[in-house]
Amino acid sequence: KQEVTQIPAALSVPEGENLVLNCSFTDSAIYNLQWFRQDPGKGLTSLLLIQSSQREQTSGRLNASLDKSSGRSTLYIAASQPGDSATYLCAVNGNQFYFGTGTSLTVIP
Amino acid sequence: KAGVTQTPRYLIKTRGQQVTLSCSPISGHRSVSWYQQTPGQGLQFLFEYFSETQRNKGNFPGRFSGRQFSNSRSEMNVSTLELGDSALYLCASSFGSEAFFGQGTRLTVV
Numbered sequence: 001k002q003e004v005t006q007i008p009a010a011l012s013v014p015e016g017e018n019l020v021l022n023c024s025f026t027d028s029a030i031y032n033l034q035w036f037r038q039d040p041g042k043g044l045t046s047l048l049l050i051q052s053s054q055r056e057q058t059s060g061r062l063n064a065s066l067d068k069s070s071g072r073s074t075l076y077i078a079a080s081q082p083g084d085s086a087t088y089l090c091a092v093n094g095n096q097f098y099f100g101t102g103t104s105l106t107v108i109p
Numbered sequence: 110k111a112g113v114t115q116t117p118r119y120l121i122k123t124r125g126q127q128v129t130l131s132c133s134p135i136s137g138h139r140s141v142s143w144y145q146q147t148p149g150q151g152l153q154f155l156f157e158y159f160s161e162t163q164r165n166k167g168n169f170p171g172r173f174s175g176r177q178f179s180n181s182r183s184e185m186n187v188s189t190l191e192l193g194d195s196a197l198y199l200c201a202s203s204f205g206s207e208a209f210f211g212q213g214t215r216l217t218v219v
Contacts, residue, residue, distance in 0.1 A: 032206045043113075043199055044210040051206065089152070096165050097142070097201075097208060099152035 002027045004092055006100035013080055014108050021075040021103045023090035028068045035064050035075050036089045038102070044089065048075070080107045111136065113202050113211035121217045127188040130214045134181050134202030140164075141183040142208070143175060146197040155198075158183055190218045 003026045013019055023033070032051045036044040048057045048064040050073070056065040063076040073090055087102040114133040122128050134141050142165075143155040154167035158177035175185040181202075187194055195218045201208040 034208060043212040046207060046209060049207045096154045096157065101151045
């Protein structure tokens with residue numbers, strides 16, 4: 001069974017810092033990997049989708065990489081802002097989505 | 110383009126009752142998946158429907174069931190509610206690879 005781990009579980013940084021969130025998975029037979037953001041009590045907002053054949057995707061200040069062979073993905077957030085405070089989840093898609101437990105990010109003004 | 114719509118947003122039910130949650134996917138999306146999110150277990154896959162057929166199912170008891178209609182709208186039903194069913198239930202629709210989630214239904218069982 002696919003297992004997805006996210007490290008760190010929580011992260012607190014001052015505004016303006018660049019940061020990296022990590023996601024690892026045990027089964028490399030995936031179709032794609034998707035990063036989401038979740039605000040408290042809300043649904044998930046899609047941030048980036050990386051197909052299994054791709055190495056990275058970028059959207060604005062966000063960059064996600066995928067190394068399928070080592071079972072790792074990273075989400076890089078540049079110049080963090082207080083509005084980035086949320087829980088970030090990665091999900092790997094085999095025949096269903098398997099989610100990590102998330103990284104709770106707090107950006108301090 | 111409207112996003113994924115889940116109704117109701119909040120529900121309070123009593124143990125032993127049953128509940129039906131609704132999900133309207135993004136127009137044109139034929140795949141609808143359901144997830145349960147709890148603080149202890151995180152996000153867990155319930156089932157996926159595609160063109161009115163259940164395509165995949167997670168590891169939940171038979172009290173959890175779902176269906177999809179010809180217009181791709183989906184419902185999930187939980188019978189004989191237990192306290193442990195209290196959770197945020199999320200629905201996702203997809204066309205191809207990317208999943209888009211609704212705001213969820215917060216179910217509280219008392």
